[in-house]
Amino acid sequence: MLIDKPLPELRRYRGRNPRPADFTRYWREALRELDATPVQPELVPNREIDVPGVECFDLWFTGVGGARVYAKYLRPKAPIGRRHPAVLQFHGYSGNSGDWLGKVPYVAAGFCVAALDCRGQGGRSTDAGAVQGNTLNGHIIRGLDDPDDRKLLFRSLYLDTVQLAxxxxxxxxxxxxxxxxxxxxxxxGLTLACAALEPRIRRAAPVYPFLCDYQRVWEMDLAKDAYAELRDYFRRFDPCHEREADVFRKLGYIDCQHLAPMIKGEILMYTGLMDQICPPSTQFAAYNHIRARKEMVLYPDFGHEWLPGEADRTLRFMLPLAR
Structure with missing residues (x-):
């Protein structure tokens, strides 16, 4: 069964969604805004679980727009003065940073772990509108109708990953x-964005990344599930598609395929060739733009689901950071 382009074509595919002419300037200015944002970090001990050798904290910091952003932070109990590698963890759309326990294997391997709650989704971070909690509906399209291209919500989310780093x-x-x-x-997708915007990321392991090549998703008639808000947007706000070209141009600012060439660290990416939520071609669009050392692990019979062996392989990929 073939749901997308044949594999030889996927390996050559470079994406459909346009790249805005001022893309480089846009992100240079975004990072300058982040530089000027007072971080105000706060680390509060959390004792929800008590695991020998592990310390858990609630971590808060300020992102662009003044949002207070939350992450779980774990570190090994170790003699003062020892410096550890660290790994950042980013969750799926509408989710949160997850349970403390799932991060313990990385702490056992010597890592500090920081797991972000995306603003306005299922965790504790404050949304850009200063509303605590869930404002999930329409995050991809948030800001499309604002004349200021900087109002795209995912611009703030990408910058939150950099601030966390x-x-x-x-x-x-x-x-x-x-x-x-x-x-x-x-x-x-956030892993790709973070690795692009924070070049000190040494290793990154994105699994079937979202937020890539929006126009391809639309043309495949797969604007459903995680991408359903694209269809909702056109039906509600541009039913005759009079502004379609500008919509996809603007989405190009937050398209990870256009950020991918900025990545410096090594990439291990996973793609299921039966994925109908984040189609393989959209993932290849990002992967094929990466110029750094990279490897893609293909799962021919799997879609947007649990991939056997991925967690173990990712841990092995990260372990050289601990040596």
């Missing part, structure tokens, strides 16, 4: 030269 690298127990990032679906 900076906060973690500034910790005295962290070696800033040994930082990894990982996540699946939305978390995979």
């Amino acid at each position: 900076r906060v973690v690298m500034s910790r005295p127990e962290v070696n800033p030269d040994r930082l990894g990032a990982m996540g699946a679906s939305q978390g995979g």
